[in-house]
């Protein structure tokens with residue numbers, strides 16, 4: 001019998017019994033990110049900062065503008081959650097340094113990252129920059145903060161629930177005698193959470209998702225911003241108002257893969273439902289902006305001008321910059337599926353781009 005992650009997880013299921021989808025996502029995700037750099041053409045998927053330098057540059061300028069309008073606080077913490085290869089932060093810092101060097105000088109850089117492989121990539125991308133890494137948000141330093149996160153929330157675990165004639169069940173993962181896995185259902189829940197009560201009229205077979213892990217991160221972030229001052233930009237694929245449906249997906253080699261095959265070897269994510277996240281942040285005292293589509297956000301903060309400027313500096317690459325802009329902003333590309341949610345401490349100024 002092989003001893004890869006899949007085989008070990010299948011053994012655990014046989015020993016401990018079926019486990020919630022959230023445990024599968026947490027453990028397979030941790031293994032996946034701890035053991036590889038998954039980005040780019042050789043990897044499993046590509047993200048906005050890897051598509052175009054304009055993404056990180058514009059977010060950097062958004063941060064510098066906000067810092068300026070906040071009254072130029074010092075110290076000022078520039079924090080990224082789940083920074084991948086460090087590309088977004090590298091491009092953002094370059095843009096901040098050129099546009100507003102005093103902002104760059106005031107910023108200390110903090111990365112929240114669990115993967116040792118990706119920490120090393122971030123170290124290389126940000127060579128020459130003082131960086132402090134954190135395992136989670138519990139130990140962020142005091143001081144006004146501007147926080148960015150691109151495709152971070154989608155990787156955090158979700159729970160799934162399924163309706164039957166007998167009520168609501170939690171969706172579980174179970175193992176057969178071989179290493180093959182299948183979905184199963186818990187016994188009917190005695191006290192379905194409030195979320196499920198909202199779907200009381202749902203027909204049998206309806207799947208509803210809920211992510212306490214994402215809510216916990218957003219609540220912690222909102223509390224930090226309310227206490228210390230500042231704002232956050234959360235960019236992810238998903239929907240402004242959830243709704244029902246099974247959105248768990250696996251990506252491997254730029255194609256959809258089976259969620260339960262070769263666990264730990266594919267990127268497991270699900271659509272981010274922004275509605276409960278905004279509600280949690282509001283309850284923690286934060287102001288909310290959006291969510292708006294990534295396309296509208298980037299157009300409002302100046303992607304056309306940036307593409308034009310880059311094209312004039314390198315005319316032979318003008319078509320490439322136009323294609324990158326279309327991919328990031330197009331309604332049939334990433335412009336609508338990806339959403340941007342702003343969180344901020346109660347004090348002004350308003351957030352740009354919404």
Ligand SMILES: C[S@@+](CC[C@H](N)C(=O)[O-])C[C@H]1O[C@@H](n2cnc3c(N)ncnc32)[C@H](O)[C@@H]1O
Pocket residue numbers: 029033047048049050081082083084085088112113114115118135136149150151152155156
């Ligand atoms: C899809 S990648 C996004 C990378 C980057 N933001 C980008 O846009 O290219 C998800 C990132 O979140 C990190 N990550 C996943 N789960 C995490 C967790 N629980 N805590 C901290 N980082 C996590 C991964 O290691 C990776 O850096």
